[in-house]
Amino acid sequence: MTEGAPGATPLSRGQAVRGKAARADFLAAAAQTGLLTVAVRAGILVVAALAGFLAGPASGEDPPERELTLAQAIMLALENNRDLEGSRLGRLSQRLTLEDAEDEFRPRPSLELSVKGDSNASALSGRTNTSTLGFAPTVRVSIPTGGRFDLNATSSTTNRDTASQSVGLTFSQPLLKDAGTTFGTAALVRARRTERSNVLTFRGTVAAKVSETIRAYRKLIQSRRAVEIAERSLERARGQLEVNRVLIETGRMARQDIVQTEASVAERELSLTVAEGALNDARLALIDILDIDSRTQIEPTEPLRVEPAEFDREQSVETALGNRTDYLTALINLENDELALAKAENDRKWSLALTASAKFGHSGRSLSEAWSRFDDDYGVGLVLGIPIGADVDMARRAHARAKIALRQSRLKITELRQSIEVEVHRAVRDVEVQQRRAELARQARELAERKLENERIKLNAGLSSNFRLVRFEDDLVRSQTSEIDATIAYLNALTALDRVLGTTLDTWGIDAGLPAGGGVEE
Secondary structure, three states, X not given: OOOOOOOOOOOOHHHHHHHHHHHHHHHHHHHHOOOOOOOHHHOOOOOHHHHHHHHOOOOOOOOOEEEEOHHHHHHHHHHHOHHHHHHHHHHHHHHHHHHHHHHHHOOEEEEEEEEEEEEEEEOOOEEEEEEEEEXXXXXXXXXXXXXEEEEEEEEEEEOOOOEEEEEEXXXXXXXXXXOOHHHHOHHHHHHHHHHXXXXXXXXXXXXXXXXXXXXXXXXXXXXXXXXXXXXXXXXXXXXXXHHHHHHHHOOOOXXXXXXXXXXXXXXXXXXXXXXXXXXXXXXXXXXXXHOOOOOOEEEEOOOOOOOOOOOOHHHHHHHHHHHOHXXXXXXXXXXXXXXXXXXXXXXXXXXXXXXXEEEEEEEEOOHHHHHHOOEEEEEEEEEEEOOOOHHHHHHHHHHHHHHHHHHHHHHHHHHHHHHHHHHHHHHHHXXXXXXXXXXXXXXXXXXXXXXXXXXXXXXXXXXXOHHHHXXXXXXXXXXXXXXXXXXXXXXXXHHHHHHHHOOHHHHHOEEOOOOOOOEEOO
């Protein structure tokens, strides 16, 4: 599940089945490429099994060929894509920022060493040269209530047989403005929320890249199938041309009737050329995402299966609200705006602070004498600060702006929730429509095949014409293309539904919550 995703509900039956199958494919791809045991904090590393492929062929060699399943394509995209690599580096920097914030309440020691030389002259005593060696450690500790402890010690000695030692402890605690853990830990809370938001943003980036890879991979399959359909169509047209020539030679067909078949062959050669160009474009588009050798001839091996899936609309809405990065980020922003309003109200208060101090110290002719007895000094007090003039007006305006920002955040949450509900209902409906379309396209293709076969038998028996045969051949090509398009559209509708639900990474078993990203579920 997505980090910081309260209220997430179990996935629907169809999504759970698809997710299990997708994760199995993804893990198999990871195991095949040797990436199952990656260290997620260091990122997914290129293993030796992929090194030869990614390095590209030597000059003069044939273009490298690579068979890829969809899971392997996703793995390569997560591994190689430079945009994702930049996002991973950004996550590392963001984690360092969080570590800085986490150190807020750790003791902060410091040490100061000093050496000083003085030269003084007077009419009575003449010139006096003095050298002083000083040593001053300090420790500062902030506490969650907004208070602070300062412990400091000083030690100095001179070449004129004088020494001094002192130890001091001071404490301050706000009692009105900035008092309490809400404001004492505000910076840390904001940093942690920023980290949660950064994780969600990174997950969204990875999910978008996965979806982009899936669409590009399926586009390659679609283009390859189009080439195969065009090749088979051309082969059938050429075969029919040979049959027609035999029929002409035997006197069973008029010579002018063959023109229709010859035109059909030319049209199918043109269609094949166009399909091959589209295939090369789709190959290069996928290669651009995978960041591999541009000469690589990718052979997609993922089967196109139309597996029925069922989705409960209301449950899908709850799943989306528990996983969508934009909605979860909006909730975090709402929390920040609530804290900002509390801070603005706090800034309008008077400041009243309790202070306390204790100091022990003495001086003597040597360090041991200085340590032998300490003079003590204690103090306690209250410090009151009253804002006046422009500061009051500025605080009032800041408070008004914070209230407006909070109202805007609440409106955005309401609007975003409604928008997500509409998106989910539309996406589920699209899956249902595309599933039905794919089934009807399959039936239409089967009927077109039967029609063409029957018409070919009729033509051989002299009961039909070339015109009708060519028309039925065109019908078959269209139905085959429609079936491929409908199948791809259905699978892409499922991918789009994953995006709308925010479950793309869960479906494929990808852990993108750590700064390295692209981890694999084990």
